[in-house]
Amino acid sequence: MATRRPAAEPQPGSTTLPAVGTLLDRKLVFVTGKGGVGKTSVAAALAQLAASQGRRTLACEVDAKGDLAAAIGAPRSGFEATAAGRDLWLMAMDTEASLREYLKLNLHVPVVTRLGPLARTFDFVADAAPGVKEILSVGKLAWEVRQRHYDLVVADAPASGHVIAHLAAPEVIKELVHVGPIRGQTEWMLDILSDPVRTGVVIVTTPEELPVTETIELAADVANRTPAHLAAVVANRVLPELFNRREEELFDQLGDPGVTAALAAVTGEGTDAVLGAARLIVGLRRRAASQLAELREALPGTPVLYLPEQFGRLDGPALTATLAGFLADELG
Numbered sequence: 001m002a003t004r005r006p007a008a009e010p011q012p013g014s015t016t017l018p019a020v021g022t023l024l025d026r027k028l029v030f031v032t033g034k035g036g037v038g039k040t041s042v043a044a045a046l047a048q049l050a051a052s053q054g055r056r057t058l059a060c061e062v063d064a065k066g067d068l069a070a071a072i073g074a075p076r077s078g079f080e081a082t083a084a085g086r087d088l089w090l091m092a093m094d095t096e097a098s099l100r101e102y103l104k105l106n107l108h109v110p111v112v113t114r115l116g117p118l119a120r121t122f123d124f125v126a127d128a129a130p131g132v133k134e135i136l137s138v139g140k141l142a143w144e145v146r147q148r149h150y151d152l153v154v155a156d157a158p159a160s161g162h163v164i165a166h167l168a169a170p171e172v173i174k175e176l177v178h179v180g181p182i183r184g185q186t187e188w189m190l191d192i193l194s195d196p197v198r199t200g201v202v203i204v205t206t207p208e209e210l211p212v213t214e215t216i217e218l219a220a221d222v223a224n225r226t227p228a229h230l231a232a233v234v235a236n237r238v239l240p241e242l243f244n245r246r247e248e249e250l251f252d253q254l255g256d257p258g259v260t261a262a263l264a265a266v267t268g269e270g271t272d273a274v275l276g277a278a279r280l281i282v283g284l285r286r287r288a289a290s291q292l293a294e295l296r297e298a299l300p301g302t303p304v305l306y307l308p309e310q311f312g313r314l315d316g317p318a319l320t321a322t323l324a325g326f327l328a329d330e331l332g
Contacts, residue, residue, distance in 0.1 A: 023046070023202070023231055023232055024053065024055065024331065026198055026199060026200045027192075027199065028141060028145045028152075028198060028200075029046065029153070029155065029199075029201075029231065030155045030157040030167065030199075030200070030201045030228065031043035031154065031156055032157040032158065032201065032202070033159065033203050033204035033211075033215070033218075033234075034159060034205065037204045037206045037236055037237075039159065039204045040061075041236075041319055041320060042204045042307070042323065042327075043068060043071075043154055043155070043156040043157075044068055044071035044072050044156070044320040045321075045324040046327060047059035047072070047088060047152075048072065048085070048320055049327050049328055050087075050151070050152045051085060051086060052086075052087075052324065054087060055150075055152050056089075056149075056150045056152075057088050057089070057150060057151065057152045058081055058089045058090075058091065058149070058150040058154070059072065059088065059090050059091075059156070060092070060093060060140075060141060060153060060154070060155045061077075061090075061091070061092045062093045062137055062155055062156060062157050062158055063156070069092075070316055071317070072320060073316060073320070076092065077092050078097075079091060079098070079101075093140065095137065098137065101140070134165050134168075134169035135172075135173050135186070137166055138170065138189065138193070139170075145192055145198065146192065160214055160215075160218045163218075164221050167201070167225075167226035167227070170189040170190050170193065171190065171227060173186050174187070174190070190227050193227045193228050194228070196229040199228055200228070200229060200230070201222050201229065202233070202234060203218055203230065203232075203233050204233075204234045205233060205234070205235055206235070206236055206237045207235055207237070207238055207287075207291045207292050207295075208288070209291060215295065216294075216299065219233075219298075219299055219302070231303075232302065233295065233299065233304045233305070234304075234327075235305065235306050236307045237307070237309045238288060238292070238307065238308050238309060239285045240285075240309070305327065305330040305331070306326075307326050307327070307330075310322060
């Protein structure tokens with residue numbers, strides 16, 4: 001079990017985090033969230049936005065499913081970073097390749113082929129000891145930050161059910177290993193992960209009850225079970241406001257049966273369907289606004305960025321470019 005933060009450290013809802021500038025001023029950003037909320041699209045959009053501003057950016061797909069490459073519009077990448085655009089590189093995490101790189105760089109073991117029996121031994125140890133596989137993923141990302149190979153590393157991190165194990169891995173290993181080079185490795189990783197100026201977690205959610213509840217719970221887990229700090233919440237698929245306050249008052253008056261009948265007499269039989277659709281959208285918008293208010297109340301010191309619902313059939317690079325534009329507006 002990773003150690004909890006001292007009570008003096010910032011907790012969810014705290015406003016005492018040091019000023020860290022804009023989200024993209026950090027060096028390492030983990031993007032996570034409940035499955036289906038658009039986590040990968042937001043990670044791709046953040047990486048693309050950073051690259052468009054001249055930041056050398058590495059986008060890393062931790063789960064290595066290929067979705068991040070598709071969102072960026074680049075061929076699937078392996079462990080070795082490949083160019084995916086101007087100032088943008090893409091890689092996919094591979095724990096065996098990460099172990100090989102660790103052995104070569106830190107223990108000076110000249111591993112030039114597949115690890116074979118050593119890899120099987122590693123899998124056995126990793127399955128028995130918590131945090132071993134996770135630290136290879138987190139350690140690779142932290143290493144890129146330490147070596148200053150990029151201005152920003154954006155990790156399309158595991159979904160909310162698994163990201164805590166990755167972020168907590170260095171503390172877990174530090175508790176298991178008390179001396180030697182491995183403990184020393186965890187210490188510099190913790191220095192990077194615990195520094196809110198360099199590292200931040202972004203939680204992606206949608207304005208619905210279950211995703212918002214899970215976001216609030218995840219924010220608490222990030223604060224209490226990991227060394228990392230929550231940098232922002234991205235509320236994705238926010239419905240537009242159809243009416244201003246005056247227009248909404250007028251719209252509510254249309255619910256009167258006499259008014260509806262009079263309109264139908266003038267405009268035809270389609271009036272009920274149009275008004276019904278509008279009422280549905282207004283109702284959904286009101287419920288979403290209530291959920292977003294709950295989110296802001298639970299996390300008062302956390303920036304909440306809003307991305308509007310994209311109607312139509314946008315996906316892949318087109319969706320990523322659109323979201324990057326909205327993120328640019330939100331980040332100022």
